[in-house]
Amino acid sequence: MNRSRRSFLYGAAAAAGAGLAFPAWAKEKPPPPPGESGIVTGKPRALRYEAVEGFLSKEQIGWHHDSHYGGALKKFVQLDADATGDHRLRTAKMNSVVLHELYFDNMAGKPSDPKSSANAALKKRFGSVDRWIADFRAAALSSRGWAVLAWHPVNGKLYNIATDAHDDGPAWFGVPLVVVDMYEHAYYLDFQNKKKDYVNGFTDHVDWAEVDRRVKATAG
Numbered sequence: 001m002n003r004s005r006r007s008f009l010y011g012a013a014a015a016a017g018a019g020l021a022f023p024a025w026a027k028e029k030p031p032p033p034p035g036e037s038g039i040v041t042g043k044p045r046a047l048r049y050e051a052v053e054g055f056l057s058k059e060q061i062g063w064h065h066d067s068h069y070g071g072a073l074k075k076f077v078q079l080d081a082d083a084t085g086d087h088r089l090r091t092a093k094m095n096s097v098v099l100h101e102l103y104f105d106n107m108a109g110k111p112s113d114p115k116s117s118a119n120a121a122l123k124k125r126f127g128s129v130d131r132w133i134a135d136f137r138a139a140a141l142s143s144r145g146w147a148v149l150a151w152h153p154v155n156g157k158l159y160n161i162a163t164d165a166h167d168d169g170p171a172w173f174g175v176p177l178v179v180v181d182m183y184e185h186a187y188y189l190d191f192q193n194k195k196k197d198y199v200n201g202f203t204d205h206v207d208w209a210e211v212d213r214r215v216k217a218t219a220g
Helices: 003-013 058-080 087-105 116-126 129-141 195-204 208-217
Strands: 146-152 157-163 175-181
Touching: 058 087, 087 175, 116 129, 116 157, 116 208, 129 146, 129 157, 129 175, 129 195, 175 208
Parallel strands: none
Antiparallel strands: 146 157, 146 175
């Protein structure tokens, strides 16, 4: 794997940098250097923010990060100590770690518009950003697990993908560009059963600077 592609894959998987002490997004730090994903270091990534103001509370994000992301990483480290063993569970925990890191890293404190590369890619594939948002929301609402905007290096196309479990549904070689966690633990404290409101709020808080970085990285 070349350096740029490896940097992209691990950089995309690397979620939020250090700083739980920072107030919400006021002192938000940029994503950390490539290669620092929990599946590389064996240690959980600290959040670079406490809350997404107007969307997800400190309690919701903190519990989600510590319990679900942290728990998945702990189990993955245990399973990864042996190259053999429970293949399905190890894959599930590894995918959970990477997807959670991508998810935490692609949210922004304030609504913004897609940057140049992401904007061009979305318009080329979906016709407009609004059409992508509508289709991405539909994919998310149909999912009990994750919805992902992914770029596929074989044909160079973008796809909105819905998957219900960590160990199934991947588009092999697909590179995640936008990721939303659709398990109830990601939103229930703040939204209860209002799944649609959560999805709408997420698409309003996509960190387009981060997505643009991911899109540019696919060009090698």
